[in-house]
Amino acid sequence: MAEFQQILFWVFSIAMLTAGALMITRDNLVNSAMLLIQVFLCMAGIFLLLHAFFLAIIQVLVYAGAVVVLFLFVIMLLRPEDAKTSAFSPLANAGAIGTFAALCGVAMYTVSGTPAAPSVASGALAQAEPAAAGLREVVQPVFGQYVLAFELTALILLAAMVGVVVMSKRDAANSLDTPNRLDAIDANNDVTTPLAQERTES
Amino acid sequence: MITLNDCLLVSGMLFALGVAGVVLRKNMLVLLMSLEMTLNAANLAVVAFSHFNQKVSGQVFTFFVIAIAAAEVAVGLAIVVGLYRTRQKIDVDSVMELKS
Numbered sequence: 001m002a003e004f005q006q007i008l009f010w011v012f013s014i015a016m017l018t019a020g021a022l023m024i025t026r027d028n029l030v031n032s033a034m035l036l037i038q039v040f041l042c043m044a045g046i047f048l049l050l051h052a053f054f055l056a057i058i059q060v061l062v063y064a065g066a067v068v069v070l071f072l073f074v075i076m077l078l079r080p081e082d083a084k085t086s087a088f089s090p091l092a093n094a095g096a097i098g099t100f101a102a103l104c105g106v107a108m109y110t111v112s113g114t115p116a117a118p119s120v121a122s123g124a125l126a127q128a129e130p131a132a133a134g135l136r137e138v139v140q141p142v143f144g145q146y147v148l149a150f151e152l153t154a155l156i157l158l159a160a161m162v163g164v165v166v167m168s169k170r171d172a173a174n175s176l177d178t179p180n181r182l183d184a185i186d187a188n189n190d191v192t193t194p195l196a197q198e199r200t201e202s
Numbered sequence: 203m204i205t206l207n208d209c210l211l212v213s214g215m216l217f218a219l220g221v222a223g224v225v226l227r228k229n230m231l232v233l234l235m236s237l238e239m240t241l242n243a244a245n246l247a248v249v250a251f252s253h254f255n256q257k258v259s260g261q262v263f264t265f266f267v268i269a270i271a272a273a274e275v276a277v278g279l280a281i282v283v284g285l286y287r288t289r290q291k292i293d294v295d296s297v298m299e300l301k302s
Contacts, residue, residue, distance in 0.1 A: 013212040017215055039239055043246060052261050063271075070276065093226065104215055161276070
């Protein structure tokens with residue numbers, strides 16, 4: 001059982017890292033978004049292996065569902081030629097490979113320098129295997145100990161929502177209120193529209 | 203048996219990939235995707251610590267991180283759309299100054 005879990009863990013990890021590497025190098029943005037879904041789903045699988053069931057579901061719903069759909073909406077707003085990128089500059093390539101190698105080196109050095117696993121934790125894990133992070137165990141602290149953080153998160157989400165509405169609304173309002181539009185209506189209208197009528201009356 | 207070190211190694215490599223993506227790409231959408239991947243790597247580390255220490259507060263923390271990431275990506279995509287409206291481009295290079 002433990003071996004099976006370990007095999008699954010490495011399958012998910014390798015699939016996730018491969019998808020991540022492909023994601024940052026694809027030209028086509030839609031391909032990148034699809035590979036991002038693969039990264040998120042593999043991460044949800046790893047969460048399941050770590051007994052974080054609630055988070056695995058949230059990961060699929062929020063990330064693989066909502067966030068990627070948002071990305072796809074924005075990609076579809078662009079013209080197809082804008083959804084592709086020009087060739088990568090050699091400087092950026094070198095920088096990316098260097099960053100990746102350096103950070104990987106740091107991670108491997110740090111991880112290999114520490115003892116295998118904290119013995120206390122592994123002992124506790126052996127006897128009390130179900131870390132049982134279902135809905136109840138995760139949500140009770142959210143509404144108990146961390147209720148202030150929860151309310152602040154709600155506030156942040158509200159602020160983000162209002163910000164997005166304001167940011168996308170301003171341009172629309174400007175383009176509607178330009179005087180050109182009223183003039184255009186006046187110029188090619190014999191029959192008076194309510195808007196033009198109102199304007200002649202005033 | 204999955205060990206904490208395996209999880210941290212995978213998390214570190216995913217984080218490195220995300221940062222490499224931010225360095226490599228000029229396209230703002232891929233940049234945001236790489237940022238999401240970076241946040242996810244951090245989530246994996248926190249969940250692994252939470253699992254191997256038998257404490258559930260790490261998962262609560264990850265829950266908040268996911269909520270913040272959703273808010274962040276919404277604002278980021280609104281900025282991308284605004285940028286595309288004004289400049290017809292979503293390359294980071296096209297935003298050299300804040301004034302339009």
